[in-house]
Amino acid sequence: MEDPIVRIKNMSKAFPTGESEFLALKNVNLDFGKGEFTGIVGPSGSGKTTLLNVIGSLDTPTSGEVEVLGLEVSQLSQKGSSELRSRHLGFIFQTYNLLPVYDVYENVEFPLLLLKMAPNERRKAVMDALEWVGLTDKAQSRPAQLSGGQCQRVAIARAMVKKPTLVLADEPTANLDTENSLHILDTMQKINAALSTSFIFATHDQKVINYLHRVIKLIDGKVVSDDTQTGA
Amino acid sequence: MILKLALRNIIGNGWRSLINVAVIAIVLIGLIWGEGMWYSWLTLAKNQQREWEYGGGILRAKSYDPFDAFTWENGYAPVPAEAQSYVRGGRIVPILYSPGMIYPQGRMMNALVKGIPENQKVLSFPSTALNAADSSYVPAIIGREMAKTSRLQEGEVFTLRLKDSTGAFNSLDLQVSKVMDCPVPSLDIGTVWIDLAALRKVKLLPDAATVLVLKDASLTAIKAPLFRYIDPREFFADLNQMVKTKVSGQSLPFGMLILLAMLAVFDTQALAIFKRRKEIGMLSALGMTKGQIIRLFTSEGALYMVAASVCAVVLGFPLYWYFAVKGFALPQGYQSFGVAGFNEPLKFHYPLLVILGTLIFLFLLTVFVSWLPARKIARLRPTEALRGK
Ligand SMILES: Nc1ncnc2c1ncn2[C@@H]1O[C@H](COP(=O)(O)OP(=O)(O)O)[C@@H](O)[C@H]1O
Numbered sequence: 075m076e077d078p079i080v081r082i083k084n085m086s087k088a089f090p091t092g093e094s095e096f097l098a099l100k101n102v103n104l105d106f107g108k109g110e111f112t113g114i115v116g117p118s119g120s121g122k123t124t125l126l127n128v129i130g131s132l133d134t135p136t137s138g139e140v141e142v143l144g145l146e147v148s149q150l151s152q153k154g155s156s157e158l159r160s161r162h163l164g165f166i167f168q169t170y171n172l173l174p175v176y177d178v179y180e181n182v183e184f185p186l187l188l189l190k191m192a193p194n195e196r197r198k199a200v201m202d203a204l205e206w207v208g209l210t211d212k213a214q215s216r217p218a219q220l221s222g223g224q225c226q227r228v229a230i231a232r233a234m235v236k237k238p239t240l241v242l243a244d245e246p247t248a249n250l251d252t253e254n255s256l257h258i259l260d261t262m263q264k265i266n267a268a269l270s271t272s273f274i275f276a277t278h279d280q281k282v283i284n285y286l287h288r289v290i291k292l293i294d295g296k297v298v299s300d301d302t303q304t305g306a
Numbered sequence: 307m308i309l310k311l312a313l314r315n316i317i318g319n320g321w322r323s324l325i326n327v328a329v330i331a332i333v334l335i336g337l338i339w340g341e342g343m344w345y346s347w348l349t350l351a352k353n354q355q356r357e358w359e360y361g362g363g364i365l366r367a368k369s370y371d372p373f374d375a376f377t378w379e380n381g382y383a384p385v386p387a388e389a390q391s392y393v394r395g396g397r398i399v400p401i402l403y404s405p406g407m408i409y410p411q412g413r414m415m416n417a418l419v420k421g422i423p424e425n426q427k428v429l430s431f432p433s434t435a436l437n438a439a440d441s442s443y444v445p446a447i448i449g450r451e452m453a454k455t456s457r458l459q460e461g462e463v464f465t466l467r468l469k470d471s472t473g474a475f476n477s478l479d480l481q482v483s484k485v486m487d488c489p490v491p492s493l494d495i496g497t498v499w500i501d502l503a504a505l506r507k508v509k510l511l512p513d514a515a516t517v518l519v520l521k522d523a524s525l526t527a528i529k530a531p532l533f534r535y536i537d538p539r540e541f542f543a544d545l546n547q548m549v550k551t552k553v554s555g556q557s558l559p560f561g562m563l564i565l566l567a568m569l570a571v572f573d574t575q576a577l578a579i580f581k582r583r584k585e586i587g588m589l590s591a592l593g594m595t596k597g598q599i600i601r602l603f604t605s606e607g608a609l610y611m612v613a614a615s616v617c618a619v620v621l622g623f624p625l626y627w628y629f630a631v632k633g634f635a636l637p638q639g640y641q642s643f644g645v646a647g648f649n650e651p652l653k654f655h656y657p658l659l660v661i662l663g664t665l666i667f668l669f670l671l672t673v674f675v676s677w678l679p680a681r682k683i684a685r686l687r688p689t690e691a692l693r694g695k
């Protein structure tokens with residue numbers, strides 16, 4: 075792989091549990107390239123979220139190296155990792171995590187405010203993102219007025235409005251029915267193809283797995299397989 | 307961006323925000339009202355003391371010490387030569403004090419006798435009632451309180467006995483020509499006022515004065531080596547001191563109220579940070595720094611104060627206005643306070659700078675109180691925050 079955007083070498087992550095510690099990730103070695111549509115797959119408790127958090131610089135590895143866009147995660151200052159997330163990473167969560175006091179437009183606009191983008195540019199980017207997820211007509215709605223599927227589409231728009239290099243999606247379909255799941259997967263696939271944004275999913279949902287180009291299996295914190303799927 | 311989100315959040319917080327704002331606003335209204343009251347009363351008391359006692363300044367005989375009764379018998383000095391023409395011109399009013407005994411209806415009472423020229427125009431003091439033209443007795447003025455304690459009424463005749471400058475006892479028959487409403491208790495309590503000339507005559511002191519009341523401060527320049535200039539700072543020291551004690555007496559309940567308001571803010575903030583951990587994690591994932599998130603939560607608390615300040619000024623306005631126009635009837639029995647300013651309804655005027663200062667101080671206090679729980683965010687790990695634990 076040429077110039078991976080994420081490079082993980084001999085990485086382990088331990089959590090302190092009382093006197094001893096719990097190894098949530100064991101000696102992980104992985105590279106992720108630009109434009110990938112990859113899933114970390116495995117049963118609950120296998121360490122998927124932990125891995126995503128480390129890649130997203132929300133957490134630091136206990137040992138080993140994790141390089142994201144050329145930056146060593148464990149050496150980033152708090153400001154540095156905020157900056158990395160703000161500029162280059164998008165997050166999508168199982169529970170959407172929208173700001174309830176903001177309408178759809180404002181929720182999507184928020185990351186751009188953090189980037190201090192100029193108003194004209196901002197407006198265009200927000201409208202584009204809403205169009206991508208098909209929610210232009212809901213711009214003025216509050217999250218409480220939307221269905222789960224719509225909320226997750228807002229979250230996708232929020233994650234991609236700044237055109238990040240990499241989007242990290244932790245169980246994005248876990249709270250959605252089949253129809254909505256497929257809808258947001260189509261949307262993300264479309265974005266991936268058009269903007270070559272990389273996606274890394276954490277999931278155990280077969281519907282998601284069917285869409286993936288690459289499937290990394292994680293069991294008890296160990297990578298047990300890493301397969302490229304051609305059929306997806 | 308942070309302020310906008312903070313504002314939305316407190317609006318989104320509904321009735322809880324409303325209660326906070328209401329509690330703080332009530333405290334603020336009380337504070338503004340209280341500050342208005344003390345300030346207005348102090349101003350009124352000072353004005354009355356100026357009008358009735360201090361004029362444009364006072365020169366006091368060095369031999370007289372108001373706090374040492376043993377000096378009173380000989381507490382006077384001759385009016386200085388340089389002051390004579392001003393006395394004749396009515397710009398300096400000499401007043402002579404003398405301790406004496408009065409015998410109202412055969413009872414015996416200590417009194418301080420003060421002689422003031424019946425034609426003086428510097429003070430509001432009703433000295434014209436001391437004009438003896440159509441009286442066979444020496445007219446005397448006493449205040450309401452003195453009338454109460456001596457049980458003397460207008461028109462009543464009583465005897466005054468005092469020592470003249472040679473040490474011999476003399477007596478004088480006085481008639482109460484007026485019971486005056488005097489706002490300055492020290493001019494009333496235990497005091498009998500008669501014409502200066504009459505007092506000088508009985509004391510055998512043709513040219514003596516205990517104090518020289520000046521029409522304006524420029525007259526302090528005259529040479530008067532036996533007198534000492536009492537500047538406003540010294541003269542009003544007691545009054546200022548009393549306001550300070552009264553205000554600090556009030557500051558305990560007000561302090562409790564402020565504490566209550568601050569507790570409300572602190573509690574709301576602590577709860578918000580606990581309940582909104584997931585949101586904090588999400589904001590962190592979106593790339594907000596810890597500092598920005600702390601600022602967000604601190605701003606929310608500070609906004610309560612801003613909203614409450616606006617409410618206190620706007621909603622409290624009718625109250626402030628009422629007290630400014632209608633005034634506040636002060637309790638009777640002002641003698642117990644021993645100071646001026648309690649004989650007429652007090653019309654409030656507000657010390658705007660002091661009030662502004664109070665609001666700014668409380669704003670900073672609120673910022674601090676909101677920051678206290680918010681600063682915990684710095685130690686919160688975004689991964690844990692995201693899990694909502
Ligand atoms: N902060 C933490 N402290 C202790 N144990 C943790 C912590 N975070 C995760 N774990 C443990 O690490 C393991 C992997 O968790 P996680 O990455 O959330 O798994 P998955 O997302 O695959 O369900 C679990 O056994 C979990 O209990």
Ligand SMILES: [Mg+2]
Nearest residue numbers: 122123124276
């Ligand atoms: Mg998980």
